[in-house]
Structure formats: C-alpha cells, structure tokens
Amino acid sequence: MELPPIDANAADSRQRLIQAAAEMFMKEGYRASIERIASCAGVARQTVYNHFSSKDDLFSEVANIAAGTILISLDGEEEEVRERLLRFALALRRRVLGEEGLAMFRAIAAEAPRFPALGRAFFVKGPEQTLSRLAAFLAQAMEEGKLRRDDPRFAAELLISMLEGFERLRRLFGADPSPEVQEEEQAARIVDSFLRAYRPSLEGSAHG
C-alpha cells in the first residue's frame, strides 16, 4: 500500500521476509499464504521467490532458524544445585510455554510428517540440545555427590518432562490459562519434587 520505495538496503528485505514469515507461520501455521507473508514484510510477492525457491523452502528456512533459539543456559557456577535448576526451570518454561514457543511447537509438529528432516532438525537443535546440557549438569552434580548417582540423561528427561508436560497440554489446547502469577512457585515445586527423587541416598538400599 503505502510502502516507501526508498533505500531499504538490498539484503535487508531478506531479513524482513524471514521475520515476517516466522510471525505468520507461527500465527497461522503452514496455512499462511505467500501473499500475506510478503505483504506483512512490506515486500512484493515476487521478491519472496527472489530469495526462496518455494514456499516449502521458506518454511524450512524459518523453522530451522527458529529452532536454534530454544537453548537454555545453566550457567552460574557459584550457586547451589537447587538454585541453578530453579533458574533453568523458569527460563525453560518461559521459553517453551510462552505464546511463541507454543505457536512454533504447533506449527512444526503439524508439519513434521510432511517434512521429516525438518522435524528431526528441530528436535535435535531444540529439545535434544537442552537435554544434553541439562544431563551434563546433572552428571557433574552426581559426580560431586550432590545428587543420587543414576543415568543423567534419563534424569534430565524426567525433569524436562515435568517442567513442560502437563502445562504444555493445557496451553496447547487452550484450557484455562493457568495463573501466570504462581509461575515461580510452580517451578519450585517441580524442581523440589525432582530433587526429592534424586536426593543422594541417605539409606543403603531400601528398594528391592
């Protein structure tokens, strides 16, 4: 409509395009049309094909980029295990249960059967990476006797599952928004439950 034909440095349009496409794909899924994406980026439809060979191509590109933004850090060497896990928990939930995270989840999960490579790439860049980092952290904590010795990857899966699990279902399907207020309390409860299961064994082997 009223787009200024001014500068808009060459390569810039590609960026705006990706940005807009990400937004639209998250909002509408693969349904988002090239037309709308282009106009949302303030760009002619032809320009889209100038940068990407097809809609699939654009979608893959965007999804791949988006997948790389899910990493959660576990830094803070000084703190106690519980504090670090708590920070991790909060960051993970904010990222993964936020509107953007949910939208991306929906969009990619829906198309995974048609784009197997994309689905796998997303998983490897996102959840798998997060899992590995957490597992490494837990492994060290186990090494130091701060957690019960056990398979750290399995433990990491459990914690991540608890953090994302049911709340993701709830939001994915639009059930009651679940009061954002108690976000920290929720995370703390979960982390504490995890710690209870992985407390260093005080007793010998009370378990058959």
Next chain:
Amino acid sequence: MELPPIDANAADSRQRLIQAAAEMFMKEGYRASIERIASCAGVARQTVYNHFSSKDDLFSEVANIAAGTILISLDGEEEEVRERLLRFALALRRRVLGEEGLAMFRAIAAEAPRFPALGRAFFVKGPEQTLSRLAAFLAQAMEEGKLRRDDPRFAAELLISMLEGFERLRRLFGADPSPEVQEEEQAARIVDSFLRAYRPSLEGSAHG
C-alpha cells in the same frame, strides 16, 4: 470406483463417514479434503453434506468422538500400588504415544487456535479426565499411607508428564523411533522414580 451399491443400510454411511474422516484427519490433518474423505468412505461427496453442515462441523464431530477414547483405567483393586501404576503407565503410553494418539494430538493441537471450543473439549475429555482419575487413585493411596501425603493432582500431573513428556516430543518430531522393546522397562523406571519422590516420609522433615 467399485463401490457396491448393495444394501449399506441407511444410517451406516454416517458411521463409515466418521470412520474415514477420523482416519484422514489423523493422516493429513485439516488438509484432508471432503472429496478424499468421501471417496475413502466409499460415499458421494453430497452425502457428506447430507450428514454434516460443513467441513468444520465434520471435523469437530470427529475430534469430539476421538477425544472420548483416551480414558485409561486404574482398576485392579487387589494389586499393590506399584503394580497398578505400572499397568496404568503402560496403557497410557501405548495409547498416547501410539501412531493414532500422536496423529490426533498433532491434528487437534494444530487447529486448536481456530477451534477454541474443540481444543478445550478435547483437553477436558482426555488429559483432564485421565488426570482426575489418577489423582483420585493417588489420593487414596496417600490416605492409606502408601504414598507421602501431598497434593494428589499435582502428583498426578508430574507422573503423567514424566510418562508422556519427552517421548512424545521425540515421536512427534520424528526423531529416532526409540526401541519399542524396552517399553515396559521405560515405564517401570519412570514409575519407580515417581515412587521415590512420593515414598512415605521415613524421616521427619529433612527439607526446609
């Protein structure tokens, strides 16, 4: 094509239609066209509109019916808590992580933003119901001193999350199929981790 114009009792076509629609919607999501659904049910397209007012209507109907099939029972009054949880765990995972369960999950999650009522209905009929039953069971076990006293709904959320959580991610995005063989072992490990966190408190209050 080769459809037999024989009997096919009146109301039967509706059943076949729903059946076929479920299959197609799970396979292709909302993308599945009326045309294909009809032909897959061995029925004329007009017949679809004979029973449903629109594609949305058909989709909602199918999703609603499908949602009602997710309940997992916790019967077996005689067994120990661990055994019953284990049976529950296996049943839940089989149902929810099976091809059908995943497909339904994908289809409904993807359309939930456009069909808010449907999303909520699915959640209430499915996960929410399962959660309630499990919570009731856990509450009783707590009452009987077989589990540590705590909020049973929260505990149920944790267990369900652990059972579905990461494995669902893996399969949803098409990562390595995860050897079906160790299905029981996996379930057992998770249940045991849960029981460890909810073991009746042997010690007083070692936790601040």
Next chain:
DNA sequence: TATAGACTGGACCGTACAGTCCACACCCAA
C-alpha cells in the same frame, strides 16, 4: 404399486493459492 428418503455422480460456481512472466523503477558502481 405408489411414495418418501437416502445415495449417486457429475456439473457448476466462487475463491484462494502457488508459482511464472514481464514491463517498469530505482540505485549503485564502472
């Protein structure tokens, strides 16, 4: 045998969309 209801198959309409083509405008560097 007559009548009503359900199903068929195919024509038809309007729309949305992916992707292509082209004539023109702009900007930058040679």
Next chain:
DNA sequence: TTGGGTGTGGACTGTACGGTCCAGTCTATA
C-alpha cells in the same frame, strides 16, 4: 552516462478446494 542487480506491481495459469444444485436411482414402507 550506462548497465546490472534488486525490487515492484500486476497480469496470468493451473490447480485444489468448499459448497451447491440437480436429475436420476435404489430401497423400504405403506
């Protein structure tokens, strides 16, 4: 000044789809 690279807007093609209409057929029931 000139020419190539990039973007523009709009026309165009082909396809898929949702939804409607209808003429005809079959079946069961009265």
